Amino acid sequence: MTKAWSVLPDEWKPLLKERGLRPFRADQILQSLYRDYISDWNDATTLPKDLRATLAEEFPITRYEILDVSESSDGTKKLLVAFADGEAVETVLIPAAGRFTQCLSTQVGCGMGCAFCASGSRGVVRSLSADEIVAEYMAARSFGEITNIVVMGMGEPFANYDETMRALKLINAGRGPNLGARHITISTCGVVPGFAKLAAEGIQFELSVSLHAPNDKLRSELMPVNRRWPIDELIAACADYTRQTKRIITFEYTVIAGVNDSRACAEELAALVKRVPMAKVNLIPLSPVEHRPDFKTPDERTMLMFLDVLMKNRVQTMLRRSRGKDADAACGQLRLRRLGKKD
Ligand code: SAH
DSSP states (O other): OOOGGGSOGGGHHHHHHHTTOOGGGHHHHHHHHHTSOOSSGGGOTTSOHHHHHHHHHHSOOOOOEEEEEEEOTTSOEEEEEEOTTSOEEEEEEEEETTEEEEEOOOEEEOSSOOTTOSTTTTOEEEEOOHHHHHHHHHHHHTTSOOOEEEEOSSSOGGGGHHHHHHHHHHHHOTTTTOOOGGGEEEEESOOTHHHHHHHHHTOOOEEEEEOOOSSHHHHHHHOTHHHHSOHHHHHHHHHHHHHHHOOOEEEEEEEOTTTSOSHHHHHHHHHHHTTSSSEEEEEEEOOOOTTOTTOOOOOHHHHHHHHHHHHHTTOOEEEOOOOOGGGTOSTTOOOOOOTTOOO
């Protein structure tokens, strides 16, 4: 049994053949799945009835349920999407001029344990399979056509590399949903082996790296992943990636008041980023999270000072706003509130 939403378009013909089914049906199957966007084989009305029944058995379409939709005053929507075993993830839909961006989760919870992030505050429950990640995308599609994906929801994509990559390849496939690779951004906290693997794929996905601290002492305190892959190794992997792919890396730097917001930190960050041939920086003010009331959002002046230091060092930098705050949908705020259970 193979899940329909985990099969890449080119794989249909050989899979059908293997099962004694007619390969020429592949085109009709793809049209049903990704032009008509069926969620039940019974709705594939261009296919004969007995084939629909066989497909339902051999290639089931993943069931999901949207358990909850919350909307923020800025138009950002957060969906709670549940899968067959009852586990669920949050995914965020962000409308912006001409864009409709989905922030996609790859795991239930997260095992990376970054101090300032709610998703990791209670560990990882399990990774999503490729078809579940595609199901999350399908759930979002019912709210409008998705123009961009950022893999910045719950979970660490490089800790669930194969399934995440399969889902993104499917969403990107020309005979699938056909979302352009340059409109898909993968964000990692720095799981170093993922960089070479991604470079070898030869697909033009965008890559973001969550840095958040410019030296090992501070970074290891904030992000346990740094104890496994310290900054020198991470920066070397980033430099290799940009050289090999000729693609830019974006460093995400979440500014936390009094923690990583000093002028010295900004200078150190500039020096680090310059070791990567093609890099830019996104500065994001911390979104407050319940479990760390001691972590505060920096004021505007601090953000501008940080920006100024980077600019003076000729580092290409953007100040980002956080969206979806009042729906607990902002960066780092995604965490399941178990139904019926109190936090
Ligand atoms: N595991 C991946 C993707 C998920 S996190 C990664 O670490 O990149 C998406 C982004 O939100 C990361 O840059 C993460 O560090 C950031 N983030 C987490 N908690 C945050 C918070 N409280 N405020 C602002 N950004 C936060």
